[in-house]
Amino acid sequence: MTAAGNTAYLQIEHLWKAFGEFHALKDISLDIKEGEFICFLGPSGCGKTTLLRAVAGLDLQTRGVVRQGGRDISTLPPSKRDYGIVFQSYALFPNLTIERNIAFGLENTKRPRVEIDARVKELLALVGLPDQAKKYPAQLSGGQQQRIALARAIATSPGLLLLDEPLSALDAKVRVHLRHEIKGLQRKLGVTTIMVTHDQEEALSLADRIVVMNHGVIEQVGSPTEIYRHPRTLFVADFIGETNKFDATVAAASVSFGAKAFRCAPHSFANGDAVVAAIRPEDIIPHGPGSRSPGAPDVVKSPENLIDVTVGEMEFLGSFWRTRLRGGELGDEELIADFSVNATRRLGLAEGGALTVELPADRLLVFPQGERHGGGH
């Protein structure tokens, strides 16, 4: 395998998928580099699985081209493509032992038996289940079964690994654990991987790049931090992580909601446009009393974005307090903020108390209106 260069290993160009009048995929284009770990992320029905199945040749796209390693595979049947696939259901053959399951793609290929056995052993070791060769799938736990499914998928060293919600059927702990193993395995093998998931946490922790999809279109493609920090659409901002949203109007460099105009991140709207202003709860900075005066202990980046509020209900969520803020210049709006346990203690925050918070201008994002319904979380 050559090192990941600039040329795309998998090219998806203007892909459409129509089911009668309904379009499940609309003009999807995407390049994936060799060795990349890509996550298709989105709510159910967004088209992510349809896109994966088109790449796999399981549900052929209606229009568009798919190239793998420079080869046009648009209309090839699955057997003529080059990938391994893992499904949510594991899809292990229940009547075959673990080793026969893994060997399924190796047999029937004129490989000598010894070679097959060695490869199976190697794969079992790779997924950390060296002693389970003779067992039947039903005798393994869900997590173990999924590892076997993974071993079977990579047994023939395919150029592309497709994972269709591989972790959804597992319970939370196993899921997190297996997530790490998949990532480690992918790094070790360097195999280009596409994983479909509706779990943002999974996508954020695993992917080199995330493809956020909604209603059959790609909303944004980017690294996990890009997606999280710089959502390009309100949908992305809303779907990934939590976001406060306010109907607002913009001026040149500010946005007004509640009873105040805030300085905001750069945008391209005209003065007076109706927009949605969004800010993540963890981006809201709490300040102690007197923070407005110069020389106060806290550093205030956007002094003009400071507001005085009343602390409403506080909900303890382990590592932080989810706090509802009301009153003052917020008008009728309500602001949700996540404050660290430290900050809460330091500032002595309590329900009913007064507080000054800062909405950092670079974290206050502006999106066009009419997209709010897109939120799926």
Next chain:
Amino acid sequence: MKLRNVTILAAFAAALMSSAAFAETTELTVYTAIEAEDLARYAETFTKSHPDIKLNFVRDSTGVVTAKLLAEKDNPQADVVWGLAATSLLVLKTEGMLEPYAPKGVELLKPKFVDKDTPPAWVGMDAWAASICFNTVEGKKLGLTEPTSWKDLTKAEYKGHIVMPNPASSGTGFLDVSSWLQLFGEKDGWAYMDALHENIGAYTHSGSKPCKMAASGETVIGISFEFRAAKSKKEGAPLDIVIPSEGIGWDMEASAIVAGTKNLEAAQTLLDWSISKEANEMYNVGYAVLAMPNVAKPVEFLPADIESKMIDNDFEWAANNRKAILDEWTKRYDAKSEPKS
């Protein structure tokens, strides 16, 4: 490689063909309604004198064999029909399905056993005649007197105790009905059946069943045919065989060559043999009335006067009026055929 395969195949085929040629047997497909237990004996006797002709029998009841032959009208499978009711052969003849042939010795047969045309389309073997099976045990139990004539059967005392075959599905049943119409005339014949219908317990699908029902006491009187009755009696059934005094309808077992047969010569051989003295003697085991005069010996349990009681049956009339008669019969009696309770 390919060529060699072809050669081997050709050789194999040739070997097959020559082995068939060496044996020089002709296979004849014979459709027949001869009773199962008689057929084995007949076939054996024929094969003894004609080892070069192999007979493949398709055997079933008269109705089924006739239906089968008619169904295959455009593509006959049979070479010969050996032992089918003459009335059925007449139907086949009117469909142009028979190959006329005068077998050797046909002039020796009783004239009514040979088709009127020359050459005849069919030749008879033996005859079977209508008769009444009367269960003496059940009759005594119920205090019934034994009938002696057809007219007796309309007496009120027999109400519900008579079973006869349905003429629409049984050749024997049709034989009864057509003989009554010939004996009594059209009008009186139907009047007779109207009266008889009042006494009938059931119409059966087959002709032998009424006698078997009488034999087992399921009914007291079964209108059937005589050799069936004799067989049941032989098995120990408490039966009397009544030959009604007015005369009895009858039919014959007859044979014919199916038009278009590819084995005409062998078929003719079989037909020649089927009317020979040897064959007639063979038929005599079960049948008292034979096509060849002066051969028949009395059959156990069968009355000796059967032949004299047989009416002068007009087969052509019966065949040509079959549909009209059955339509009338069905209209009169089948529509009313709720069960008697």
Next chain:
Amino acid sequence: MAAATDILMPSGRALRQSLDKDELIKRGLLVVISLYLVLSLAAPLYVMLSKSFSTYSFDLAAFEFQVSDKLGNFGEPATAAALNEKLAAVPPEKLATSSDGRLPATSFFPDFSFRSPVKYKIRGTTDDASFLIGTQLHHGTEWQEVDSNTFRRIMLRPARALGLENYTTYFSTPTLFRSIQNSFLIALISTIFTVGIAFGFAYALNRSKMRFKGLFRLVAMAPILVPSLLPGIALIYLFGNQGMLKSLLGGISIYGPLGIVIGSIFFTFPHALIIISTALAISDQRQYEAAASLRASKWRTFWVVTIPGARYGLISAAFVVFTLVITDFGLPKVIGGQFNVLAVDIYKQVIGQQNFEMGAVVSVILLIPAIAAFFVDRLVQRKQVSLLSARSVPYEPKPNRRFDLVCLAYCSLVALFIAGIIGICQYAALVKFWPYDLSLSLKNFAFGRMDGGGWASYYNSITLSLLTAVLGTVIVFVGAYMVEKTEGFRTGRTAFHFLAMLPMAVPGLVLGLAYIFFFNNPANPLHAIYGTMAILVVCTVTHFYTVGHLTALTALKQIDREFEPVAASLKQPFYRLFTRVTVPICLPAILDISIYLFVNAMTTVSAVVFIYTTHTALASVAVLNMDDAGDTAPAAAMGMMIFYTNAFARILHVAVSKGILKRTQAWRAR
């Protein structure tokens, strides 16, 4: 990027996947199996339908006469049509007839006398016109001269045409029309009784803690193992004129509706029981707990919870029983007496009167209720499935001494009825000469002396059943696999599925008759299989296709849908997945299908009665024919041979299933 919403999809054809070898093989197989169903089902039915429109009538314009004076000088020729116009001798409705219709030529000569010296000439005006002189068939346009004595022997023959006359004739013949009423009445009464009795039995099995449940289940299934006409024979021995229990009926004859109903209850009981039992088994414990917590009385709970829960099962069972009874032909033939029903009419028309066209008409009429029942059943089944898939807690009955005893008594009564019927048949088979010599003997098993084909028919039945079980299972299972587990080619698969569901709605008698019309046609290249064992196998497989197809589908649906994509991604051909994974997983279902086909091939009468030949005579048909000929005891004996064989096959099936499961299904145990 959201702007993409506004872009329209470029026009043009949708992409199509290029086919790999695998897909080609799959489609090839689907085509082959579809072709099988088309040739074994759709085409014969179509031919039969067209046969029912094939009519015969006298074409008077096709015949021409000439009459001479006393000296022998002939006058002008005149067609029969012209003569009839003048005389109105034959009314138009009399011109419609059947294939063996005959019209005397003298009809057109009212002053005909066979003693007259007048001579006659007759000819056809077309080459096809045919007439009889005596029994000699004549065709064509050549003049035939006869004297008046011979002229009375001239019969005109009908010509073939297309039209609805057969149906008109049918509905204007009171006898035939009556059969429809009779059939419906019998089917309705039998359905009410069977469903009622089976519901009670199923209720006791599912809702009580009574003992001997296993035994009851076993006995209840016994009727499936015998031909439907066997209970008829038993009823004759019980309630016939010489019956052991004749006095119980108080003078009512068993021959007729009573016998048909009792026999129908016997042979349809297991079918109803299976369906109703399944419906009761899936009911939800929680509903009963809810009812109890609301302090609903037992009686109210029964009507509010039990009955609605089982309603789809009850409806489904009712339709199955109704169809079975209305299409059954063995039982009414044996014990129907003079009570005409549709199924027997077909047989009488075809075998008794060689009136194939009318047989086809009755067949088409018999198809209507069966197809209606089939569609209602499908509708109900669909709802039942959704009920099944709901997650529910299975009902666990609690012991209740009184209720359990009542259930035990009830089930014992039903079991006694079933065992009694079979026991009577066993007795009938062994008695030497009923009712005059009651000593036991095996003479009734000497089938060689009877009509029906002797022991050879029994061996033929075994051959047929084995071939049907093996080939049928292969065809049915592969067909179901193609429907369930292939992608694309949707129209083809839907059409195939429809064809596979159709046999359930086609009465066996209708199928058999359709086979005569279709295969017994020399122009048909498949004509070669007519009269062979092959056509019997094809007919039987097709007749019982649907249940096997559904069983296979159910098993296949439980298999992970992703197996095929996984195997394809591993570049393994589908047949490797099929043989190594699919078939082993479905082995229990496959064995079920094969035993189902075997047992039914042993007992079926209706479908094969028209197409067996001497060399392929069957045991089940022999039972019918022996009974028909009055050999009731040997018929019972042959019926028992079928029972022994099926019972043995069933036991073998259980043993083999257990053995195979133990070896190959080790993975099922955790």
